[in-house]
Amino acid sequence: MKTGSLIDMLARGAGPAPRAVAARRLWPAAALGLLASAAMALSLFGSIPASMHASTAPWLKLSYAVALALAAGWLTAGLARPVACLNLPRRAVLAVLVVMVLVGTWSVVAASSADRLAMVFGQTWRSCPWNILALSVPALAGALWAVRGLAPTRLRPAGFAAGLLAGAVGAGGYAVACPEASMTFVAVWYTLGIGLTGCLGALLGPRVLAW
């Protein structure tokens, strides 16, 4: 086929370009990922103790997860395009992380020295990052599928951003089952779990995002 005929074929009846292509793929992926991770958390680990229902801890965890997911989703949408301005979304991701680190530091500094170790490690530090990584798998699959259907040209960073998004979604799902109440714990171990998911995404990116 001559290139001119190909151009004729592509242009004929092409209609307007589709809009909001990144959002239309990333939102459903993140929403389904959140449902899947919350369902997995409830069936694998059970709900949080009833005494926590009235506390702010689950809501603070969820707020952290949602804020980071929004920022990472914005970054992912940028990296799913061949060219995009990435400064603002990068700063948004950093800002969420910095706020969480400040909150975590502030709570541990404000606590009495006898409680500090317990605030950092809680009861579940050994399993928390791995649980978040495991609960993020459905969201990671969804986010990578979403990015793969777009036009990423920096595959490793795009995979990393999709992994951060998935990790934040998985952390949000884990909040329904996590018995820890300390924000210092969240700042350290949740962030580590989300970072692990980001690294998994970066590892998979070049392989699964090629197009």
Added chain:
Amino acid sequence: MPGDADLNDFESGLKPLWLRAQSGDEAAYRAALERIGTRLRGYLRRRLQSIPDEVEDLVQETLLALHLQRGTYDPSLPVSAWALAIARHKLVDLWRRRGRRDNLHDALQDVDESALAVSSEEGQARRDLDRLLSELPAAQRQAILLTKIEGLSVAEAARRTGSSESAIKVQVHRGLKRLALQVRASRP
């Protein structure tokens, strides 16, 4: 740098056409794709000096990718940067698949910018898109033939085949996507 001025001219000519094309102007879309195709031919010819046979195949592959991904264009950024980023991605993919990563660096460094003259002469790709089209699943092939080759409107094609308009659109998009995958897989 003369290259920059040249690229600016290219961009300022292309952008208004492209924006009209994005909102559904078919003639503007055809004209924009022709300009981009010509530019891509020059860009790829300089970088594929050792394998000139690949140039037209890659021009066509990139045009197909541009069409399928036109939704990822951000109107606040230059069209030329967007199109060239996709071309570069396809070029790197080509080299990687040929297992000659080193050659890419050579080719990029040895670019003779005076050879920047853009060629509009049109080559024939070695790869036969018509044959690849004929290998698509029947529903996709038919939807593409009716709307993209015979030039029927989506409504007419829907009446002709007895399916809904949205089904026709989906089949056309899936068919072109599949075509792009086959094009990538059929690379020699």
